[in-house]
Amino acid sequence: MIGYYNYTVILTYIGLVSSLLGMFFAMGINGSIRPEYAIACLMISGLCDMFDGKVARTKKDRTESEKKFGIQIDSLCDAICFGVLPTVIGYSVGMHKWYDVPILLIFPLCAVIRLAYFNVNEEERQKNTTDVRKVYEGLPVTSVALILPVVYAFHKEISSEWFPTVYGTTLLLIAVAFITPFRLKKPTMKTMLIFIVLGAFELAFMLYKTKMR
Secondary structure, eight states, rough: OOOSGGGGGGHHHHHHHHHHHHHHHHHHHGGGOOHHHHHHEEEEHHHHHHHHHHHHTTOOOOOOOHHHHHHHHHHHHHIIIIIHHHHHHHHHTTTTEEEEEEEEHHHHHHHHOOOOHHHHHHHHHHHHHOSSEEEEESOOOGGHHHHHHHHHHTTHHTTTTHHHHHHHHHHHHHHHHSOOEEEEOOOHHHHHHHHHHHHHHHHHHHHHHHHHH
């Protein structure tokens, strides 16, 4: 079979599968639209992405082809997990107006542009150094896995009438941040663990509020 199937890419593949399941929930699997489950899938994809690079680097004998494949497959999956899934969730929570359409189109476009730009720079960087990247340029697309759950956690307080506008505005701001040339320090392992704890709290809070409907 073509492609690579060793442990270095397993988390990336799991993240993609999770995002696809999220789309099914957002679109109404078995006739029931469950955006909260889609958000949970988005968070799982974010968790997988947080560690897939670290897992890949544990394999010291990776070939150049494996390294390049890792860069490409990670960004391709990120485009679906963090570019497409958030827009599908947006539609499922009520972004149906004509003015919502540009946002639903702009968001994945900006995500793909940022990912392609990252790929070009990362490939050039790895030709010159083996050091781990310490700084991001622009907002990483995976940040939506932390931002959007926070927004969705308060959808009942915002009300069903206004929440699509709030969600759409958030998507637009994130999209602009994707392609804005500012430098952002890559989080340390300690920071990532804090993110995981916050994410777990977000998920528990969101599911608790869903149960209390």
